[in-house]
Amino acid sequence: MRWSNLTLDTEEQRRLPGYRDEAVVRRFDAPEALETRFYEVRARSALNRVPAASRMPFRWTINPYRGCTHACTYCFARPTHTYLEFNAGRDFEREIVVKVNAPEVLRIELAKPSWKGEHVALGTNTDPYQWVEGRYRLMEGIWEALRDAANPCSVLTKSPLLLRDLKLMQQIAGRASFSACLSIPTLDEKAWRATEPHTPHPRARLEAVAELNRAGIPTGVLVAPLMPGINDAPEQVEPLLELAMEAGATSIGGVALHLRGEVRAIFMEWLRAHRPDLVERYEELYRRGAYAPREERERLSKMVRWRGAPGGFRSADPAPMSAGAEGSRGPLTIARQQALF
Secondary structure: OOOHHHOOEEEEEEOOOOOOOOEEEEEOOOHHHOOOEEEEEOOOOOEEEOOOOOOOOOOEEEOOEEOOOOOOOOOOOHHHHHHHOOOOOHHHHHEEEEEOOHHHHHHHHHOOOOOOOOOEEEOOOOOOOOOOHHHHOHHHHHHHHHHHOOOOEEEEEOOHHHHHHHHHHHHHHOOOOEEEEEEOOOOOHHHHHHHOOOOOOHHHHHHHHHHHHHOOOOEEEEEEEEOOOOOOOHHHHHHHHHHHHHOOOOOEEEEEOEOOOHHHHHHHHHHHHHOHHHHHHHHHHOOOOOEOOHHHHHHHHHHHOOOOOOOOOOOOOOOOOOHHHHHOOOOHHHHHHHHOO
């Protein structure tokens, strides 16, 4: 296979729930991945249907990887790993499922007469440009399939690695609607390293925003999540907004932290270890559920509003989106992806 020369060795095989064949388990001889196992599986489908009851402004997604080495403490996707009989904590960060046949399966699905060419969103669950994408390069084949089908699509990521595929993105944009968004919760070095330990530097992400926009790819910035006492001080938020505007961001969105399912316990454990001064505040803010009180969400959303920002702003309020929003295909759609989770 095209990536076989990049693997250290094959350690074992393991059957994962939902997959017909056993997964080949590999490691990479790289400092960033020495404690991580990668499970190569052959997926039966690449396109994932978003439930009809969902508030998402799109109906289809592609997730070439499950689990994420970014290891963001607040990641809403962590509970999805439990379906694979992994835990939402360390396993989510170190046991990564790789759908090695995703590009080939996607091409077949896009060619079916039943496929109606609906918008497809990438990066809605785990990051398609996390570290291991540099080894497996699945996104190249995925973009090629979407380009050849002239299918509308978008991507949300925390990594400037997507610049590797800029030419493919331009080719898609020449045939169908395409937009990108970089998630940048903060520029603050301490807050970044503490909450997103294995993500690329925030300023590198801003540089990617600027380069994509210069290349004609409408690209926005998502300031999310906004975490009270961690990255919500005006002196933290305002410089980020200014640099996003300088980078030509076509949209700027923001959303307050929410703590659903296993994420709550993981985040609170992190708080007790790293920010014990905030534990009482968060226990009060989230005592009634996954979302902070409305007044707190509104306070945070106002911080991200930027006068004159092209593309507008999506409020952090988790209220359902109007029915007409589903047809949106502009850059703001990407910010909505996360704002509504």
